[in-house]
Amino acid sequence: MLPEKKLELRKLAYKIRIGITEEIKARGFGHIGGSLSIADVLAVLYGDVMRCDPKKPGMPERDKLVCSKGHAGPAVYAALALKGYFSYDELKTLNQPGTNLPSHCDRRKTPGIDMTTGSLGQGTSLAVGMALGDKIKGRDCRTFLIVGDGEINEGQAWEAAMFTAAKKVNNLVWLIDNNKKQLDGYTKDILDTFNLEDKFRAFGFEAFTIDGNDLEQISTALSKKAGDKPIAIVLDTVKGKGIKEVEETAANHSMTPKPEDCDRWLEQLHKELSALA
Amino acid sequence: MNIVYNGEMDTRLFKNVLGQTISELLSEDENVVYLDADLMGCIGTAKLPKETNRAINCGIAEANMVGIACGMSAVGFKPIVHTFGPFASRRCYDQVFLSGGYAGNSITVIGTDPGVTATFNGGTHMPFEDVALYRALPGATIVDITDVPMLVDFLRQAKDLPGVKYIRVGRKASAQVYEEGSHFELGKGNVLREGRDAAVIACGIMVHEAMKAAQILSQDGIEAAVIDIFTIKPLDEALVKAYARKTGAIVTAENHNKIGGLYSAVKDVLDGEAKTGYVAVEDKFGEVGPQDYLQERFGLTAEHIVNTVKETLKRAGK
Numbered sequence: 227m228l229p230e231k232k233l234e235l236r237k238l239a240y241k242i243r244i245g246i247t248e249e250i251k252a253r254g255f256g257h258i259g260g261s262l263s264i265a266d267v268l269a270v271l272y273g274d275v276m277r278c279d280p281k282k283p284g285m286p287e288r289d290k291l292v293c294s295k296g297h298a299g300p301a302v303y304a305a306l307a308l309k310g311y312f313s314y315d316e317l318k319t320l321n322q323p324g325t326n327l328p329s330h331c332d333r334r335k336t337p338g339i340d341m342t343t344g345s346l347g348q349g350t351s352l353a354v355g356m357a358l359g360d361k362i363k364g365r366d367c368r369t370f371l372i373v374g375d376g377e378i379n380e381g382q383a384w385e386a387a388m389f390t391a392a393k394k395v396n397n398l399v400w401l402i403d404n405n406k407k408q409l410d411g412y413t414k415d416i417l418d419t420f421n422l423e424d425k426f427r428a429f430g431f432e433a434f435t436i437d438g439n440d441l442e443q444i445s446t447a448l449s450k451k452a453g454d455k456p457i458a459i460v461l462d463t464v465k466g467k468g469i470k471e472v473e474e475t476a477a478n479h480s481m482t483p484k485p486e487d488c489d490r491w492l493e494q495l496h497k498e499l500s501a502l503a
Numbered sequence: 504m505n506i507v508y509n510g511e512m513d514t515r516l517f518k519n520v521l522g523q524t525i526s527e528l529l530s531e532d533e534n535v536v537y538l539d540a541d542l543m544g545c546i547g548t549a550k551l552p553k554e555t556n557r558a559i560n561c562g563i564a565e566a567n568m569v570g571i572a573c574g575m576s577a578v579g580f581k582p583i584v585h586t587f588g589p590f591a592s593r594r595c596y597d598q599v600f601l602s603g604g605y606a607g608n609s610i611t612v613i614g615t616d617p618g619v620t621a622t623f624n625g626g627t628h629m630p631f632e633d634v635a636l637y638r639a640l641p642g643a644t645i646v647d648i649t650d651v652p653m654l655v656d657f658l659r660q661a662k663d664l665p666g667v668k669y670i671r672v673g674r675k676a677s678a679q680v681y682e683e684g685s686h687f688e689l690g691k692g693n694v695l696r697e698g699r700d701a702a703v704i705a706c707g708i709m710v711h712e713a714m715k716a717a718q719i720l721s722q723d724g725i726e727a728a729v730i731d732i733f734t735i736k737p738l739d740e741a742l743v744k745a746y747a748r749k750t751g752a753i754v755t756a757e758n759h760n761k762i763g764g765l766y767s768a769v770k771d772v773l774d775g776e777a778k779t780g781y782v783a784v785e786d787k788f789g790e791v792g793p794q795d796y797l798q799e800r801f802g803l804t805a806e807h808i809v810n811t812v813k814e815t816l817k818r819a820g821k
């Protein structure tokens with residue numbers, strides 16, 4: 227990656243984290259942990275990899291994103307606002323009455339949201355369908371699917387995985403946000419998924435694990451072109467990544483921070499962002 | 504049964520009462536097994552004593568959880584399963600239906616955050632159709648919980664009842680209606696307030712709204728009875744018919760789609776004894792927002808009940 231591009235993506239990742247924090251500050255609570263863990267992959271997707279145009283959100287040939295862990299809506303909204311799909315100020319309407327930015331992703335409400343999610347597991351098959359449909363139509367585009375490591379408890383995810391590999395839906399990229407936590411705590415205590423990379427490989431994917439909070443590694447992984455086998459990337463991430471206090475909070479799935487907490491976090495993020503320039 | 508309703512909210516939250524009661528049932532009855540789908544933290548069961556191997560977090564896999572619960576029923580356990588309402592109904596319906604009902608296994612399913620009480624989790628988490636689904640399951644029992652004494656009593660009853668039992672309950676506070684320690688007879692509605700002009704048949708969060716509405720109506724010279732029907736299936740047909748004959752005007756009030764819920768159930772048993780009206784969600788999906796906003800948005804307030812009663816009385820020529 228060129229140094230300029232790398233700097234640009236680092237800045238974008240900070241801005242996404244700032245956006246998430248502002249959304250949650252405005253509402254007073256929200257799914258902060260799982261939003262922060264995917265800020266980096268969203269920065270690479272929307273800042274570099276995905277071919278999409280905020281002026282034409284419905285363009286059939288666009289690359290598509292399905293954030294199947296729909297409760298990470300705040301992260302996707304921040305990325306979309308920064309990309310220009312809607313005004314940045316709108317982020318403050320998260321979860322307010324009549325909002326276009328509900329807690330969970332909704333394609334009928336938010337420009338740029340390619341698929342409605344929130345009932346965990348369902349986004350996986352939807353993404354398969356979108357990618358398969360694009361393939362049959364001969365469109366040269368990819369679908370990126372972000373799945374939670376807790377979400378992957380759902381049997382539907384594995385039905386979709388089996389289909390992806392068996393039917394060679396290689397224009398679909400699975401991105402598993404392996405932040406090691408779900409709602410009730412650590413995945414290993416709740417329902418141990420063991421080695422996700424091995425599982426996907428056994429299902430017929432070209433599977434590998436990267437540091438999912440490392441922009442360069444993400445970028446390299448996403449530039450890989452799939453052969454017959456579809457690609458599954460296990461993103462080794464940290465729930466709450468980028469805000470130390472959130473990372474260190476045990477129950478960081480959904481939090482109700484005080485405004486002054488958010489202000490402190492925002493100040494730190496802004497400080498680190500300006501230090502980059 | 505003593506009614507202690509005074510319009511005030513209970514200081515206890517349903518979620519804490521759920522956690523506490525489930526914990527008690529686990530220690531009192533060695534055949535009780537409790538399964539959850541990564542939502543223990545939401546009902547205060549995450550901190551159950553580690554010794555118990557009968558509190559099982561199944562992960563986010565509701566259909567699998569229900570199947571496992573049904574299997575455990577077949578070998579002598581009394582499973583209680585919990586997840587949010589949409590996942591306790593739609594997401595595992597075939598498993599509840601076949602592995603549970605059809606196969607003759609007995610499970611208690613707790614679906615939290617019914618209807619508008621799902622608030623900030625939004626449309627994907629807001630079931631307006633769970634009652635419709637369970638009503639269509641032969642032999643199922645459906646209870647929409649009114650207050651804490653009812654929740655405690657029904658949880659204790661449910662574990663020993665045969666068949667599929669579905670408990671619909673929020674996680675926040677409710678207005679207390681019944682005296683502490685009350686015992687509830689399944690399938691028998693409770694008349695909370697007498698009235699000759701009309702009868703409001705309500706369940707769940709709408710009982711509180713119905714009581715408020717009856718007060719307002721009374722000020723306008725209309726005496727409306729309020730019935731807490733709580734068991735939507737099996738429905739107290741005799742009581743519904745009696746009040747239909749007595750008042751000639753029946754209005755139902757439910758936190759559910761008008762299709763397939765309490766209104767349908769009441770209409771099913773009436774045969775022209777009364778004019779009917781409903782306060783329910785018109786055929787719509789849920790959305791995100793605070794509960795008061797959503798109750799207003801979907802027409803689930805005391806004011807809507809008042810207007811519907813007046814309009815129904817007009818049609819009844821009263």
Ligand SMILES: Cc1ncc(C[n+]2csc(CCOP(=O)(O)OP(=O)(O)O)c2C)c(N)n1
Pocket residue numbers: 259260261263295297344345346347373374375376377378403405407408409465479540541542563590594
């Ligand atoms: C089918 C379904 N069951 C339960 C839930 C409630 N829920 C929302 S988020 C969550 C935990 C998700 O964990 P994970 O996928 O690991 O997400 P992350 O930790 O990245 O936020 C649960 C149980 C849901 N949204 N959908």
